[in-house]
Amino acid sequence: MIQIDNVTAGYTPDVDILRGMTLHANAAEIVTLLGPNGCGKSTLLKTIAGFLKPRIGRIVLDGADVGQVPVHTKIQKLGLGFVPQTENVFSALSVRENLQVGGHFQSDADVAQRLDELCTLYPVLMRKLSAPAASLSGGERQILALARALMARPKLLLLDEPSAGLSPKMLLEVFQAVMDIRAKEHVTVLMVEQNALEALRISDRAYVLSMGAVALTGEAKTLMDDPQVRELYLGGRAA
Ligand SMILES: Nc1ncnc2c1ncn2[C@@H]1O[C@H](COP(=O)(O)OP(=O)(O)OP(=O)(O)O)[C@@H](O)[C@H]1O
Numbered sequence: 001m002i003q004i005d006n007v008t009a010g011y012t013p014d015v016d017i018l019r020g021m022t023l024h025a026n027a028a029e030i031v032t033l034l035g036p037n038g039c040g041k042s043t044l045l046k047t048i049a050g051f052l053k054p055r056i057g058r059i060v061l062d063g064a065d066v067g068q069v070p071v072h073t074k075i076q077k078l079g080l081g082f083v084p085q086t087e088n089v090f091s092a093l094s095v096r097e098n099l100q101v102g103g104h105f106q107s108d109a110d111v112a113q114r115l116d117e118l119c120t121l122y123p124v125l126m127r128k129l130s131a132p133a134a135s136l137s138g139g140e141r142q143i144l145a146l147a148r149a150l151m152a153r154p155k156l157l158l159l160d161e162p163s164a165g166l167s168p169k170m171l172l173e174v175f176q177a178v179m180d181i182r183a184k185e186h187v188t189v190l191m192v193e194q195n196a197l198e199a200l201r202i203s204d205r206a207y208v209l210s211m212g213a214v215a216l217t218g219e220a221k222t223l224m225d226d227p228q229v230r231e232l233y234l235g236g237r238a239a
Helices: 041-049 071-077 095-102 108-121 123-127 138-150 168-185 196-202 220-224 227-233
Strands: 002-009 018-025 030-034 056-061 080-083 156-160 188-192 205-210 213-219
Touching: 002 041, 018 041, 018 056, 018 188, 018 205, 018 213, 030 041, 030 168, 030 196, 041 080, 041 156, 041 188, 071 080, 080 138, 095 108, 095 138, 108 123, 108 138, 108 168, 123 138, 138 156, 138 168, 168 188, 168 196, 196 220, 196 227, 205 220, 205 227, 213 220, 220 227
Parallel strands: 030 188, 030 205, 080 156, 156 188
Antiparallel strands: 002 018, 002 056, 205 213
16 A cells, blocks of 8 residues: 655755665554654654655555655645644644644535544544634544544555553543544554554554664564563563
């Protein structure tokens, strides 16, 4: 569904942050990206989204090389949804208005229908439709950010640390929201997470990144039992 093929990219011409990154996600898979701070996880999502362009290598989405396609085209025409780590909702706007912004490229009738669908899937949004996003809890805000990206009916959803700053209970709610949309609409999810154990529990596969490339990959269940992964990312905890 999405194939990252030997991609090198960075923010300035002289520094490569991604250095020959190769990975993929199949249709309707949940794939988690783990790795130490600064290894390039967010940079990879930004490159897939189109904020950065690969200097070398290819990004292939549904068979087409989209490495040089700008982010707005990917969102509007190619089925990409991106939820950045911060500033992912408009605090001063209501929940309804945030969702309408997410449906910017759609007709009014489509927006109304999609809003209904997402409020049915995520009832917390229905209850707070008129409330300003600023009044939401951290977990509700993350679900709104997710739903805003889902307004455009993406096929591929990029999530940058959806559980950042959340309590364990809210984290489970947000991960449940991710599982629900995969089950209902077969969305492919590529997710960066620091909460490795919880992320691996809902993932099919995972990649451990190191210095801009893949250091380790496998089925999520297998990685949970990998001594190196347990030591580095699961605090020595057993799955
Ligand atoms: N806008 C930017 N301009 C220049 N360098 C950047 C920029 N954003 C990130 N970097 C650098 O790119 C490298 C990788 O950063 P990135 O945010 O991708 O790491 P990460 O693996 O997501 O880290 P974390 O787990 O801490 O969020 C870091 O050295 C960082 O300083």
